[in-house]
Amino acid sequence: MLLSPVYPSPMHDFGYDVTDHTAIDPVYGTLADFDRLVRRADELGLRVVLDFIPNHTSDRHSWFVRGRKLGDEYRDWYHWRDPAPDGGPPNNWVSAFGGPAWTWDEHSGQYYLHSFLPSMPDLNWRHPPVAAAMLDVARFWLDRGVAGLRVDCATSIGKDPLLRDNPPAEPGALAQHRPLGEYDNQRHLHDAGHPDTHRHYRELRRLLDHYPGALSLGEVHEPDHQVWAGYYGQDLDEIHLPFAFGLLEAGADLDALRRAVLETTQAIPASGWPCWVAGSHDERRLASRVGSDRARLVLLALLTLRGTPVLYYGDELGMPDADVLEILDPWGRYRPDLGRDPARAPMRWQHGPGAGFTTGGVRPWLPFSEVEPVSAQAADPASTLHLVRTLADARAAAPELRLGEQRFLDTEPGVLAYSRVLPGKAESVVVINGTAAPVVVGLPGGAEWTVVARTRESVSGISGSYATVGPVEGVLLRHRVDRMGE
Ligand code: GLC
Numbered sequence: 001m002l003l004s005p006v007y008p009s010p011m012h013d014f015g016y017d018v019t020d021h022t023a024i025d026p027v028y029g030t031l032a033d034f035d036r037l038v039r040r041a042d043e044l045g046l047r048v049v050l051d052f053i054p055n056h057t058s059d060r061h062s063w064f065v066r067g068r069k070l071g072d073e074y075r076d077w078y079h080w081r082d083p084a085p086d087g088g089p090p091n092n093w094v095s096a097f098g099g100p101a102w103t104w105d106e107h108s109g110q111y112y113l114h115s116f117l118p119s120m121p122d123l124n125w126r127h128p129p130v131a132a133a134m135l136d137v138a139r140f141w142l143d144r145g146v147a148g149l150r151v152d153c154a155t156s157i158g159k160d161p162l163l164r165d166n167p168p169a170e171p172g173a174l175a176q177h178r179p180l181g182e183y184d185n186q187r188h189l190h191d192a193g194h195p196d197t198h199r200h201y202r203e204l205r206r207l208l209d210h211y212p213g214a215l216s217l218g219e220v221h222e223p224d225h226q227v228w229a230g231y232y233g234q235d236l237d238e239i240h241l242p243f244a245f246g247l248l249e250a251g252a253d254l255d256a257l258r259r260a261v262l263e264t265t266q267a268i269p270a271s272g273w274p275c276w277v278a279g280s281h282d283e284r285r286l287a288s289r290v291g292s293d294r295a296r297l298v299l300l301a302l303l304t305l306r307g308t309p310v311l312y313y314g315d316e317l318g319m320p321d322a323d324v325l326e327i328l329d330p331w332g333r334y335r336p337d338l339g340r341d342p343a344r345a346p347m348r349w350q351h352g353p354g355a356g357f358t359t360g361g362v363r364p365w366l367p368f369s370e371v372e373p374v375s376a377q378a379a380d381p382a383s384t385l386h387l388v389r390t391l392a393d394a395r396a397a398a399p400e401l402r403l404g405e406q407r408f409l410d411t412e413p414g415v416l417a418y419s420r421v422l423p424g425k426a427e428s429v430v431v432i433n434g435t436a437a438p439v440v441v442g443l444p445g446g447a448e449w450t451v452v453a454r455t456r457e458s459v460s461g462i463s464g465s466y467a468t469v470g471p472v473e474g475v476l477l478r479h480r481v482d483r484m485g486e
Contacts (some may be wrong), residue, residue: 001041001046001047001048001260001363001375002049002050002051002150002217003048003049003050003180004051004321004448005018005050005051006020006024006025006026006028006034006050006054007022007023007024007025007289008020008023008025008026009017009025010056010058010060010115010119010280012058012120012323012330013116013117013120013330014328014329014344015427016051016053016056016116016120016152017056017057017058017059017117017119017120017404018057018058018061019055019057019058019059019060019301019368020062020138021053021057021134022137022140022141025117028397034048034144035144035145036152038144038145039145042145042482047146047147047148047213048145048146048147049146049147049148049149049215049217050141050148050149050150051150051152052137052138052151052152052366053136053152053153053367054123054125054134054147054152054153054154054157055114055115055122055123055152055153055156055157056114056116056120056121056122056123056153056292057120057121057123058068058119058120058134058153058155059118059120059121060117060119063077063078063133064077064078064121064125065308066369067080068105068107068108068387069108070108072109076124077114077124077126077127077129077130078112078122078123078124079110079113079121079122079124079159080105080108080110080111080112081110081112081113081163082109082110082111083104083111083282086242086404089101089102089111089304090102090111090163091163091164091166092165092166093113093115093163093165093166093186093190093191094182094183094185095114095116095117095183096115096116096183096281096331097116097330097334097400097466098118098181098182098334098335100192101113101114101115102114103118103319105372106456107398107443110233113163114424115153115156115191115192116330117330117362118143119183120300122156122159123157125157125159125197125200125264126159126161126196129426131200131203134254135203135207138204138207138208139207140279142207142208142210142211142214143382146214147214147215147400148208148214148215148216148240148313149216149217149305150192150216150217150218150219150439151201151204151216151217151218151219151239153192153195153217153219153221154197154201154218154220154231154239154242154409155197155217155220155221155222155231156191156192156263156273157197157200157243158192158193158194158196158197159191159192159194160167160189160190160191160194161194161196162446163190164294164475165190166186166187166188166189166190167186167187167189168185168186168187168192169184169185169186169187169365170187170346173187175188175223176221176223176249176252177249178250178338179247179395180335180338181334181335181338191202193222193227196232198230198233198238198398200481201218201231201233201239202218202233202237202238203419204216204238204239205233205237205238205239207389208240208322210271210274215240215241216239216240216241217239217240217241217242217243217275217283217310218231218241218242218243219243219317220239220242220243221245225263225264225267225271226267226472227269229242229267229269229272231400232268232269232272234271235392236269236271240273241273241275241308242275243273243275244264244268244274244276244278244307244311245277245423246261246263246264246284247260247261247276247277247298247301247302248262248278248279248280248283248386251290252287252289252290252291252294252418252434254301254414254415254416254432254433254434254435255413255414255434256329257298257301257416257434258415261301261305261416262349262408265306265406267317272306273307273440274305274306274307275307275308275309275310275395276301276302276305276307276308276309277310277312278298278299278301278302278309278310278311278312278315279311279312279343280312280343281312281340281343282340282343283340283343283446284321284342284343285314285315285321285342285343285369285417286298286299286310286318287313287315287318287319287320288320288321288342289341292318292320292384293456293472294434294472295315295318295384296318296384296387296455296456296474297315297432297434297455297472297473297474299311299315299387299388299455300432300453300455300474300476301389301416301430301432301474302392303388303392303394303395304391304394304401304420304428304430304476305406305418306404306405306420310476313347313406313412314345314347314348314369315372316384316385316388317371317372317377317383317385318346318382318383318384319348319369319371320369320370320371321343321345321369322342322366322367322368322369323367323369323370324341324342324345324366324367325367326337327339327341327367328365329341329343329344329352341366344366345366345367345368345369346358346364346366346368347373348368348371348372348373349373349374349375349485350373350375350376351376353378355368355373356373356374356375357380358457364396376447376458377412380458384455387453390452390453391453391476394452394453394476394478396427398420398426398428398452398478399403399425400421400425400426400427400428401420401424401428402421402422403422404421404422404426404427405418405420405422405423406418406419406420407444408416409429409431409441409442409444411431411439411441412435412439413435414433414434414435415431415432415433415434415435415439415441415469416427416430416431416432416434417431417441418430419434419444420475421444426478426479427444427447427478427479428452428476428479429443429444429449429467429477430474430475430476430477431467431469431474431475431477431479432469432474433469433470433472433473433474434472435471436471436472437471438460438468438470438471439468439469440467440468440469441467441469442466443462443466443467443477444464444465445465445479447465447479448479449462449465449477449478449479450477450478451475451476451477452463452476452477452478453476454474454475454476455473455474455475456470456472456473458470458471458473460473460475460479462477
């Protein structure tokens with residue numbers, strides 16, 4: 001269970017602007033409440049993972065408040081620079097949320113750097129006390145029993161030591177998978193991803209190694225697959241699970257999804273373990289991005305590909321974006337199409353006021369989205385929740401889905417098919433047909449196969465060693481014989 005930031009914050013970026021890394025914001029409760037949550041989760045067989053935000057703090061953090069004063073020992077904790085000769089910002093870097101990445105500080109007569117909002121100054125990881133302080137933060141939570149950390153903006157801490165200008169981007173190139181406006185005009189060569197970053201992740205890993213089972217997940221946005229895979233570390237000694245965003249970035253295009261899965265899988269070091277992400281609080285909802293039928297195809301891939309699936313709450317219901325009238329998200333205020341509020345609607349547990357998320361009469365920050373709640377979907381075998389539960393049960397029951405090798409099967413364009421196999425023991429096959437016509441796929445081994453899950457009722461069926469899978473349908477099949485021998 002991965003929590004978004006719960007630390008004290010003025011909430012300019014909904015918790016990513018931290019004022020105290022080792023406390024809980026009163027809107028969520030107290031540290032004692034947090035300890036209770038961790039204990040209770042443990043009893044239920046769940047482990048709590050926290051968001052760890054190394055790149056920036058709030059401008060109200062005591063480190064920055066002190067660093068604002070010239071000559072203070074905290075000055076070097078952030079990036080302060082004199083103006084360029086023309087009096088403007090020291091270099092051409094831009095903020096992901098719009099505008100220059102530098103803000104003029106009247107009081108001390110210098111500019112400071114922020115990759116996001118002006119109220120979120122970037123920490124200077126070249127100053128050793130910063131790395132030490134952030135490791136202390138990690139230690140604080142690990143000592144309290146958290147199972148791991150999601151490293152936010154993992155590449156951003158690596159800045160060019162000379163803070164050189166970014167070169168212009170190739171025409172038409174995108175910094176990520178969707179247009180980000182002004183941010184796309186530059187190649188982000190110098191404002192993120194400097195190779196020095198790796199030593200910090202090796203240090204974090206050494207710390208995690210003292211806590212049995214503790215893990216790091218990494219928000220690593222990096223279009224070059226080889227560079228991305230570098231965050232596993234040369235000796236698998238950095239981030240345990242850099243997020244693979246391929247399922248999310250491919251959108252509704254099954255060929256793009258297939259390519260992303262193949263390329264990511266190839267880039268991951270031999271004994272590295274993939275971590276697939278199909279949705280997040282930073283993107284439009286899966287069901288709104290690709291439509292509800294195709295969302296089920298992506299969920300099938302998410303839960304059956306080799307690796308750890310990361311499921312964004314609500315996606316298991318096929319929850320679409322909510323209609324949000326009042327924009328709260330700073331990114332949405334810069335560019336409405338990038339606004340993240342619609343994807344952050346509260347969970348719908350049941351019918352009625354509050355939807356089981358809050359008590360009736362209490363208005364959540366954001367409106368609910370239009371979706372059948374958990375209680376209704378749980379009782380409906382045709383629901384997305386039912387499909388996700390079937391897939392989760394299948395994963396628990398079939399060791400090859402968790403541990404088996406992955407072999408891609410030859411298929412026509414628009415179809416992704418793979419087998420998960422523990423040689424000599426058991427085999428599952430997944431066929432995902434994104435085309436508008438039924439497809440016939442040859443099954444390995446000629447054994448007797450049975451359908452474990454399908455994303456919808458259609459013409460699909462098995463005949464001998466062939467499976468017919470309907471248009472925009474996915475199936476999970478398994479050897480019947482091997483089922484007995486588990
Ligand atoms: C990450 C978070 C996002 C946040 C940004 C700045 O990308 O996922 O929600 O706005 O970092 O901290």
